[in-house]
Amino acid sequence: MKFIQALQGETVWPPPVWLMRQAGRYLPEYRAVRAQAGDFISLCLNPTLAAEVTLQPIRKFGFDAAILFSDILILPMALGQGLRFAEGEGPRLPPLEDISTLRLGRAPGIYAPVLETVRRVRTELPEKTALIGFAGGPATVACYMLDGQGGGDFLRTRKLAYEDPGFVEAVLDILTEATIAYLQGQVDAGANCLMLFESWAGIFPAAQFRKFVINPNKRIISALKSRNPGLKIIGFPRLAGLMLAEYVRESGVDAVGLDTVTDIRAAQAACPENTIFQGNLDPLLLKLGGKPMEDAMRDILHAVRGRPHIFNLGHGITPDVPEANVVRLMEVIRAS
Numbered sequence: 001m002k003f004i005q006a007l008q009g010e011t012v013w014p015p016p017v018w019l020m021r022q023a024g025r026y027l028p029e030y031r032a033v034r035a036q037a038g039d040f041i042s043l044c045l046n047p048t049l050a051a052e053v054t055l056q057p058i059r060k061f062g063f064d065a066a067i068l069f070s071d072i073l074i075l076p077m078a079l080g081q082g083l084r085f086a087e088g089e090g091p092r093l094p095p096l097e098d099i100s101t102l103r104l105g106r107a108p109g110i111y112a113p114v115l116e117t118v119r120r121v122r123t124e125l126p127e128k129t130a131l132i133g134f135a136g137g138p139a140t141v142a143c144y145m146l147d148g149q150g151g152g153d154f155l156r157t158r159k160l161a162y163e164d165p166g167f168v169e170a171v172l173d174i175l176t177e178a179t180i181a182y183l184q185g186q187v188d189a190g191a192n193c194l195m196l197f198e199s200w201a202g203i204f205p206a207a208q209f210r211k212f213v214i215n216p217n218k219r220i221i222s223a224l225k226s227r228n229p230g231l232k233i234i235g236f237p238r239l240a241g242l243m244l245a246e247y248v249r250e251s252g253v254d255a256v257g258l259d260t261v262t263d264i265r266a267a268q269a270a271c272p273e274n275t276i277f278q279g280n281l282d283p284l285l286l287k288l289g290g291k292p293m294e295d296a297m298r299d300i301l302h303a304v305r306g307r308p309h310i311f312n313l314g315h316g317i318t319p320d321v322p323e324a325n326v327v328r329l330m331e332v333i334r335a336s
């Protein structure tokens with residue numbers, strides 16, 4: 001698997017590629033399965049349909065890795081917090097007040113279908129294609145649990161971080177334990193590597209970033225790596241800014257996702273010498289295609305030539321991306 005070789009530090013050229021949210025609404029065959037499932041959560045919990053949408057982009061574009069089709073919010077749901085996806089508005093949860101309502105022991109029974117999806121996908125994937133398992137980073141999942149919705153403001157979480165840090169840390173402790181068990185389940189079911197989506201890492205000031213982002217990520221990564229020698233884990237502390245280097249040094253990740261705002265050469269200069277990067281093409285360029293996309297792609301490819309790298313976007317693919325641009329992206333990488 002080229003993808004795993006790159007994570008092991010080999011310079012594989014052209015670099016392996018996959019795209020965040022590669023299974024999704026820009027694909028008509030995804031929309032058809034999604035309609036069949038009824039709603040998004042039912043799709044995530046239906047191993048037959050979830051495996052099918054995981055495989056769709058692999059068949060169509062030949063990416064080097066598939067990512068399990070699920071969502072970072074399945075874990076809080078499995079812990080007992082209500083979750084619904086309001087059509088066109090994103091996720092909604094009842095804001096968490098009392099951690100005693102969360103039940104760690106009950107979660108594995110509820111997320112069992114997700115592990116079954118992993119098993120099925122691994123059986124059906126070509127041998128050369130890696131399967132990425134994932135979870136949300138605890139800080140990011142806590143943002144949704146405490147605020148009850150996304151959007152990037154997360155005012156309640158940010159206030160609690162100052163006014164009741166013990167409560168926030170108690171939530172993070174539960175999530176850290178639950179995430180270790182959940183990801184171990186994915187590894188046991190056949191995931192070839194893991195990714196932690198810490199998409200809202202950037203809302204925390206430095207001291208909180210250390211306590212709420214770096215520490216729980218480090219605990220998860222060290223627990224999983226000690227139990228699974230050789231396991232590779234990608235971190236994605238989105239919008240971490242200058243905290244990126246400290247995150248890479250302290251957390252124990254094997255590779256790090258770069259958001260769109262980070263200059264890849266500045267990240268190379270700031271992070272430890274052998275850091276493997278993944279990203280950071282602007283998803284808008286994939287929608288626009290043409291010369292702007294190709295110029296930006298060539299710039300990234302130029303910056304990473306001679307080093308292990310994983311080609312990807314700086315954030316998820318949007319529903320308005322034309323498939324032809326994804327085909328072109330693959331051609332440009334393969335011709336590099």
Ligand code: CP3
Nearest residue numbers: 020021022023024040067069070071072090150197199316
């Ligand atoms: O990348 C993949 O193809 C794998 C599946 C995946 C999804 N969500 C599917 C999804 C993964 C890895 C995620 C991660 C996720 N989910 C994150 C972290 C990455 C990021 O985007 O920052 C976050 C913050 C979530 C929570 C979430 N899920 C939000 C905020 C939304 C609504 C946004 C939107 O685009 O509607 C979702 C829904 C969601 N998750 C969809 C998909 C394909 C769209 C749902 C649909 O089909 O209606």
